Amino acid sequence: MNVKQQIDLIIQEVKQQICSVSSMNELSEMKAKYLGKNSPFGQLMSQMKSIPNEEKPAFGQTVNEGKNIIAELFDQTKTSLEQKAIDEKLMNETVDVTLPGVNFSVGSKHILSKTIEEIEDLFIGMGYSVKEGPEIESDLYNFEMLNLPKGHPARDMQDTFYITEETLLRTHTSPVQVRTMLETGGNKPIKIICPGKVYRRDDDDLTHSHQFTQIEALVVDKDVTIADLKGTLLVLAQKMFGQERNIRLRPSYFPFTEPSVEVDVSCGQCGGKGCSMCKQTGWIEILGAGMVNNAVLEAAGYDSKVYQGFALGMGIERIAILKYKIDDIRAFYTNDLRFNRQFK
């Protein structure tokens, strides 16, 4: 048997045995046995002396190659044993992944705030600014400057909480429009929305609340038209209630606008065919609007021969009631968390 054959035999032997190795200790022992001092390779190397000089390099190379093959086998087995150990360890760490995670509180935005922010963002996108003003107002800004002199029959439309004869809780956010027009000095265009709390002398019931929330919009410029108002209302209705909705305008009356309109949105439940929700009309009233009355423009310092504008005003509760099918306006102010927490 020559050297090559002997080495192949050793490799065969190692390959057979290494398959059954299951621990690092066994592997070390086996490694010592085949690659250590008293290994078969040691014995082979001791034969070196008796080999003619010219054969020595080939002999040495053959032995080293055999050793390398075996060392490689040991390395492979070591890596796989290590991997196995890690796998076992990890399997022992297995948890029930279906148990609940650590709880983090999530709060909720009030539905009125949420709706206001939604409408604000829509109008900001169309170039409007948001204006605010005091809730305790003068009769002058709340009524007189809006073409509602003292004793005007239309004052009956807004029953008022008075504090003194001249101060009151604002009945709409329109005084903010008056203040803004006065601020701009009558010679600049205006594009604003005015959100805020308003108050009416109503008894609280399913559909009435002595306090509620309004957003009004005012656009004043040289070329503002009813068509612009109609377009804005359509965008608003579709954004708040869905792209498939339509709107229509009906004549109405507000002292601060002329013409004045009530705005209906097509009923979402029946799509306009008529159902119990829309009282068989196919339409639901959502807000009032109109072209700013010249008397209001003039009172606020705008030349009505040059400037014209539109205004619209909506009750946020009404919008939310229609959007989320809420049946009692008082729910907005009770703050039952089972209600509030539904709106994030």
Add this chain to the structure above:
Amino acid sequence: MLFSLKWLKELVEIPCSTNELVSKFNLMSSEVEGYSKMVEASNLVVGHVLTCIDHPQSDHLHICEVDVAKEVLQIICGAPNVAKGQKVIVALEGAVLPGDFKIKKSTIRGVESRGMICSLDELGIDHKYHQEDGIHVLPSDAVIGDNPLKLLNYDDEIIELSLTPNRGDLMSMMGIAYDVSAMLNTSLHLSECKVKEIAVLNPVKVSSETNLCKSYYARVIQGVKITESPYWLKARLIAAGIRPINNVVDITNYVMLETGQPLHAFDYDKLQSNEIVVRKAKKDETIVTLDGKTRILLEEDIVITNGLYPVALAGVMGGESTQIDNSTERILLESAVFYGLTIRKTSKRLDLRSESSSRFERGLDPNRTLLACNRAAELFNTLASGNVLSQVSYFESQSLVPLKVDLSLDKLISVTGYRYSNELVASVLQRLQFDYTQNDNSFTVHVPTRRFDVKTYQDLIEEIVRIAGYELIPTTLHSSSIPGLLTTVQKQRRIIRDTLVSLGLNETITYSLTSELEAPLFDFEGHSSIKLSYPIVENRGTMRHSQIPAMLEVLSYNIARKNTNVQLFEIGKGYTANGENELVSGLLTGIYNDSKWQGISQKADFFLVKGLLESLFKSLNINNVIYSPMAKHTDLLHPGLSAQIWVEGNLLGWIGKLHPSLLAQKGLPDVYGFELNFNVLVNSSSPTVKMREIPKYPSVTRDLAIVIDAKITAQDLMNTIKKAGKKTLIDVDIFDVYQGVNIESGKKSIALSLVFQDYTKTLSTEEVDQLVSRILKAVSQELDGQLRS
């Protein structure tokens, strides 16, 4: 405004269904509040009571044999007034009366009954309109088998318009007819008025001493016979919601409905003069009105006098002394226009608002004052056998000519955004029966006096747009170069709201009005309250100073519904004599956050709430927040667990546990809260970010434990350390507070982690040592604190 559709159809051609008419009203004129049949009943006939005997088994029922033309029915009737020979209203078997009341054959106490003899109540006519007890007895000439609803003129539909204050013109049948004629483009059939006068001269002199009376027309009618009004007239009044009384009063009301002009009839024999003088009331003058009440008048009221004393409160109510009664023979008829605002004030003050006063308030057509006077005179003649004396006595100061309003087509187009043609504008004006002259693209419109609401070109634009139809107008968006933005303050408000929501708090919105007692609570500055002059209910009569009381109510409400873990915040205003003050408030109770199976449970307590605020301050970039004890102890906050919060020398608000006795009184568990001044919060916030370079050199951390007097606050210790550490000390963090074994009593140990950083170089150990000893020196000198050994 309620009205009879049958009446309207007499005045204007209506070639469409009621549904279509209603839809046209809604889209072009005035909103329809509702519409219905006047009487919702079927299978009714006129019957003739042939016999009527008492029911043997009853003390009040009658057994009647009733001829209903096709047959004779046996009907049991319980009405006390039923009698043999009467013509009555019979509901046959199968009839359905209002309230879904079905008439079936039945046996009543052993006797068969096939139908029902009806009262007007049973037809759904409100009792106030007829005040009849028992069945309604028809006139003897009623034809057996006919439809009694036709006879009674109840075969009608009632429409109710929800009128806006400007459309006073629609408070008359004539006005409605004009608008319907424009809406439907159909013709009007208004009748002409013909008064038959006798050759006796009206002796009355009319004058006015006040400009609050715009016009006054008076006629005298004699030989009047007071009776009931005919069915048709009564039915039209009932349809309009007016109670029929007698022919004279009914005629005045009927003509008011027809023309819009309120009328008043005096008993001329009781007037005791031939003179009508209108004037302002004298101070403390009194009049006994028709309802028997003595009214004390003010100088702002208008009275009608007989030259000596008031006989009527103008436009509001007649006087008792000249009231029409069953023996009235001579009538003085008044058709006048009074200043609306005065009538409104007087009627509001005396709580006497009526059909008349509401018409004066909204305005009248000056051209109908005389017309109404004559129309009523005509009816007194035909329906009350009256003889009308010749001539009308009057006083007139109003302009009776149409108002001219100019409108150009350009203006119409520039306001509406729709390209109307001259032809369309002209056709709308024709439909409205507005005379006009046209000059190229300009219209001069002669607005009839009946449309006193149309005064400006804007009003005319509305008329054209509504009659031509709003659907013509396209939808566009106004383009402008103004950018739309939230202001910094508005953005900060949203950051505050979003941060508090993300920290697990639920936003509330509560009422601004509360009781006088609750209103000033949690206002530690003690401002005075703002009160309503006439609240609806006392517990909503005063403006709140703080949001906490209302939020506490919300918290109680939720706890009572088994929700014991409540985390609330609100952004809203407090209102005091000092002004409106926006607040950010919070209330927490119970478990703030838990994961039960992992044993994690965080209860709401002082430091949890403080931590929430610190997170809020971080999100707003607010530094240098200082806490100090409350300025004074109150029964609202726990004295040891509450603090004022300051930033940059301004009082930001407070944080604390609510006072245990307050909580006990309300039956509540521990509640923690805060209330911050929104403006101070936002003004202290620095929304603009200045980027700072990330340090290139490592930082050094040193831990120290310092023993100081237990009364010295952590805040004081930190401030001393920060001052001494200067800007190299970039962070100080407390990681332990200890009192007890190994620490002298009355002292405490605070362990801190100090982080040092130099942006220009790596700090050497010697440099850090120097800084630490400087800090320890300052702590020793200023606070008598020592390094814990």
